[in-house]
Amino acid sequence: MTLLYLVRHGETVDNAHHIMQGQTPGQLNENGIRQAEEVADKLKDEAIDAFVSSDLRRSIHTCELIARPHGMPVTTTPLLRERDWGSFTGKYIPELANLNDPSLWPDDIESLDALKRRAKDFMVWLKEQYPGQKVLAVGHGIINKAIQSVYYNKPMNEIKPMSNAEIRMIEL
Template sequence: MTTIYLTRHGQTEENLMRIFQGHMPGKLTEEGIEQAQNLGKELCDIHLDCILSSDLQRVVDTVSIAMADRNLPWEQNSLLREIDWGSWTGLKIDSVNTKNPPKDAETKEMLYERGRHIVEYIREKYEGKDILVVSHGLINRSIQAHILGVDINELYNIPHMKNAEVRKFIL
């Protein structure tokens, strides 16, 4: 049995500006820093064996703040990065036709498949562990879909995670 505490990074300046962040590093806001601190408090009495996170800076900063008092093994893995928006990266969300994504962007199908790979990776590498997984909004939906057995057509019915929100799952 593997217990996953799945969370999303703290709020970023790019979140506030409504920018497609994708693989951008992202910079935590003061509220994002506070969210990370509160995340650490929320998790302080929960047993964790290790941390698995995205390697993007907004997640690294969130983990560093939240887990500052805990000396846990920590793997940063690019599989946990947010969706790659391709040429939309860095653009304001309301400046594009969201019904027609660019050809160089990662598709919903690709994101869903990456979520499957992440869950398989966790099952293989972290069997029997209590693991904190820190990532991003859309990839977290894909991870949850595979844990919950949700079909790709129902992917966006999974509620969006707030910044620094934690959801617990058992594999």
């Protein structure tokens, strides 16, 4: 069994300004750095075998801060990237009136099926790369939700959103 510590990246400048980040690199703000440091302190005595992150900067930075007390490197994977929000990327979220009605979304947004396939691929990859190990993985709000949706076999809307730097445990 692989034990997954699933973490959402710390707060970013765009999170604080309600900007749809999607697959942009993103930058942690001071609060996000503090959040990651709090997770690092909380988990400093845990025997974590590997640290994995989305290949987007906001997640890498969060994971590096959490891994620092362990003196371990961070492995990145595009499987943990946030949902591709297409032409919604960079937009002010409160102005996206169509956000609650996917039938009105532009065609360039990553489909829920594609997102869930990527989540499943991540879990398969993780079990193959780190069998029987404890792995901390830093992802993003929607991909982390998709991972839990696939794992628990529940619709996405039944998975509680993760706050910045929140940790959830999953046994794969």
